[in-house]
Amino acid sequence: MQCKQRHVKCDEGKPSCGNCAQTNRACSFLRMLPSIPTSLATNTGIPGSGTYRSSRHNSISPAIYSKSGPPTPASAVSSAASPSCITLTSKDTAAAATAEPIPPPIDIDAKLFSQYNANPTPEFNLADLSMMHNWSTETSLTLSSTPEVQQVWARTVVQFALQHRFLLHGVLAISALHVAYTRPSSTKEYRELVDYAAQHQTIAVSLFQRALASPTAGGQRDALFVLSVLISVIAIATLRDEISDAMEIDIITTRASGAAIMDCKWIRLSRGILVLNQEHLEDLARGPVGLLVRSDVVLEHGKWKDKDLADDLRHLQRLWHGDEPLTGIEGLEEISAADREVFDEAYVALISTRSKATEYMHALQPGPGPSTAQSHLRGGTTASKPSVDSRVLAEVFVWLIRIPLEYIELLERQHPIALIILAHYAALLGKECATWWSEKSAYMIIRRVWVVLDERLRKWIESPMADVRRANG
Template sequence: MTGTKRKGHHKSRLGCNNCKARKVKCDENKPSCSNCIRRQVDCDFSPIGTPQPRVSPGGLNMTDLELLHHYSTATYLTLVESPTMREFYRKTVVQVGLSCDYIMRAILAVSSLHLAHHRPERRDHYQAVAIAHHQAASQAAMLLISDATPESAQMLFMFSVLTTYYALGWPRKSGDTLLLADSGFPDWVYLTRGTKGFIDLAGVPNDGPLAPLFAHSTNRYMLREGPEASDSSAHPALTELGDVFARRPLEEGLRQIYVTALRELKKSFGQAQAYAGQYEMTDAFTWIFLMAEDLLPLLRTPTQEAVVIFAFFCVLLKKLDGHWWMQGWGRHLIAHSYGLLDEEGRLLIRWAVEEIGWVPPSAMERL
């Protein structure tokens, strides 16, 4: 049709990028223009780093619904091995979250990180959503900690468990200090101290929605105390390490901390070997929980002995590498431990280094 002039439209210089890319008029409504709402896509009016929820024409938050659906159909399966506990995370934790805002936000944060892991093309989006949810959850939880009651302590305990998954699942980047404490060890190493405090306040419940979680943890703890866990391939190296520490002129209080840490670590390795097909995060973190008040603070200094012992613990973390939230942590932390040790300390962790399969840098690379 010659001579027919194409009808133009008013160009909006302030319109969203989606409308600009499609070359359509944007009504510039915020936080989402009507075009993006109709197409159910993320509108990018929001400032960088502050994602806005995808809202349906009826007002539903489609982003959060997507995250809750993903958690209830996929993420919960990745958190634990026990069928009973998987059902707990799928059903009970969500029910608790429906009546506790910061628990629900923690659930959505973990789900969003899981999606970021499996959808690299939208990694930045899901990571930003995860940060927003977890920051809001943390702010709400922090207000309750100073005046925690036995009832609220149970909710805070559940929040700390979900926060551990969140911290573990955060992608590590070179030079990224978001989740690192002053010592360079990640904050999740020290989170258990707060978790232990919530248990001390709440006690171990015999009933209520969280009772299965506590019962499961108790059952897993008992496995490491049984005869099946009395030996492992790590025991000779840990015994040798104990002999080295026994010959050192250590202050008696520190010596007892190291003796206890090695004794409990032997039990952890025994359990990991005896129940290799059923090994889970609860098993590995039992040692962290037991050492929360004594050994872990020594990593902040850090002392050579504490770092050496922790390097052996990294072998247990490597056994969880099949989980998206734990991938690479064993290698990452033993490399960090190696960097903190003197030459003698590096020789003492040779068994752990070889067990993980990490190759230390050469002398030339360290220069």
């Protein structure tokens, strides 16, 4: 050490001790700071490190805390749910960025600097900074189609994240997933980004649970609400990886072992968010994140009914009301009256959700008819990622709240009818409300249900499977 070689007492201050700072020497403690990851320096254009590339769409390879196989984000929480108004959608980020005037500067919290002076060794690194930059300039713009709401995600949420570490880790997690799912340069980078997201998700959830146990003032309720929404989004987004891995499992072996063919924890997770926030929704609606909660859209109920249901969905109730012979199909030979009632409730909720989503689509977009409105609604982004208005997707999320708990229990027991209803819901989530974080997961759900269903039942999800085939070209 420099001080030891010079025979002077060292105060061991970081990042540089006091003696070295005063004499402008290279302090030994500087060598203890995290180094710049090679892939990050190369891909994000760090001046003087690697190859500088200026395109903002270049891939980012962050450093990973650990390569020891972290838990998937969706499994990090045992329960959580979707509030009745979540404004999350897909949007053309370039068009949105040019349409809005330059916003005022973000308020700087002086406490950040006092905390830094007390402990200048950084908790976060350049990979984290790159993910925060991606959040502010890219990811936040994909979570709503409304410029005012985009500003809440890009600016207000960042301010809360700087004050509440649980939200900061959540923002970093979903930003990394956004990069992984939209522009990875290699399989290795994809895996690194997903692992990075899982690490930050785990930390976010741990801090989240601690904050719930000891609530404080200073906007913590707003930050907790935002993170609960992000947790739900991450749970759905990461289904694409979990179900893809599960597709390799031998179905016969899985059934014989009694293991679940499809994990449904993400549904309970989404429902739980409403439980956490329901009593605070009115206060949240009046606060700085109010635009994420309230809706000012006026609907003309009944004007835009969905008259174009596919035959398999329109006649689906016949499956559990005796019109369809079910002899020899496991689980369907005898359906109790109670189960029939549960399936009816889930089915009616699904049809209502489709109808309400259609009403919102037409109320929010100009045009004389469905084709004009839907064309306008989906024409604002790239060909592979259509645009969906915030309230439309929020309505689709509400189905997870409308379904009875008994339906979820039947789904967890892998009841064929429950799986068929889920496949039709996934079609709504994947086709009508496609986003970078929901589309592929939705289609993976449909494929999984198709694989596990008895061949005689597959005709009941033919229209969802047709959507999957079209998406896959």
